[in-house]
Amino acid sequence: GQQVMQIPQYQHVQEGEDFTTYCNSSTTLSNIQWYKQRPGGHPVFLIQLVKSGEVKKQKRLTFQFGEAKKNSSLHITATQTTDVGTYFCAGGLRGNQFYFGTGTSLTVIP
Amino acid sequence: SQTIHQWPATLVQPVGSPLSLECTVEGTSNPNLYWYRQAAGRGLQLLFYSVGIGQISSEVPQNLSASRPQDRQFILSSKKLLLSDSGFYLCAWRPRNLAGYTFGSGTRLTVV
Numbered sequence: 001g002q003q004v005m006q007i008p009q010y011q012h013v014q015e016g017e018d019f020t021t022y023c024n025s026s027t028t029l030s031n032i033q034w035y036k037q038r039p040g041g042h043p044v045f046l047i048q049l050v051k052s053g054e055v056k057k058q059k060r061l062t063f064q065f066g067e068a069k070k071n072s073s074l075h076i077t078a079t080q081t082t083d084v085g086t087y088f089c090a091g092g093l094r095g096n097q098f099y100f101g102t103g104t105s106l107t108v109i110p
Numbered sequence: 111s112q113t114i115h116q117w118p119a120t121l122v123q124p125v126g127s128p129l130s131l132e133c134t135v136e137g138t139s140n141p142n143l144y145w146y147r148q149a150a151g152r153g154l155q156l157l158f159y160s161v162g163i164g165q166i167s168s169e170v171p172q173n174l175s176a177s178r179p180q181d182r183q184f185i186l187s188s189k190k191l192l193l194s195d196s197g198f199y200l201c202a203w204r205p206r207n208l209a210g211y212t213f214g215s216g217t218r219l220t221v222v
Contacts, residue, residue, distance in 0.1 A: 042216045043213050048210055090211070103153060
């Protein structure tokens with residue numbers, strides 16, 4: 001069954017507004033990765049978080065890994081039309097495997 | 111630098127026909143290789159992964175099979191396609207140091 005859940009499924013924001021997507025696992029993760037998939041494209045790796053409570057930033061994107069290593073979030077400040085796409089988390093579970101979340105589709109209204 | 115090639119980009123096949131999708135990786139050796147399917151919508155479902163030549167693990171029972179005849183070649187096959195096999199198929203590789211996946215450009219398969 002689904003081991004990594006992601007919310008919301010869809011998000012529409014006005015350009016300039018902030019956006020957050022959340023990733024939750026029922027089990028403790030070894031690490032977590034985030035990907036962005038532009039419409040019609042393939043997922044592209046953004047970042048990996050490994051440590052409990054870790055926070056990383058990439059320009060307007062802030063990634064956080066929960067203290068219990070069961071949840072993570074991606075926050076985009078002041079969205080732009082170039083941020084449009086689907087954002088996936090991928091939780092590292094047993095062994096060498098990652099399980100992808102269901103994704104959050106972001107639409108930015110100019 | 112490493113690159114991943116996947117072809118074809120789009121494919122329309124009749125029900126009952128065979129399938130062969132090929133993926134090759136350049137610029138690395140002994141990669142972990144993966145096949146994912148993304149149904150209309152968004153989720154990524156892991157179909158197969160391989161940690162070496164001839165080593166295939168399947169995540170879900172299905173109408174598809176995979177083979178790894180060479181270190182940097184991964185093939186997804188079916189003997190007889192079903193309508194439910196339609197989707198966006200993505201090949202990916204990942205280095206042994208557990209860094210992120212690199213995906214190919216994908217194949218959009220429509221079974222009619």
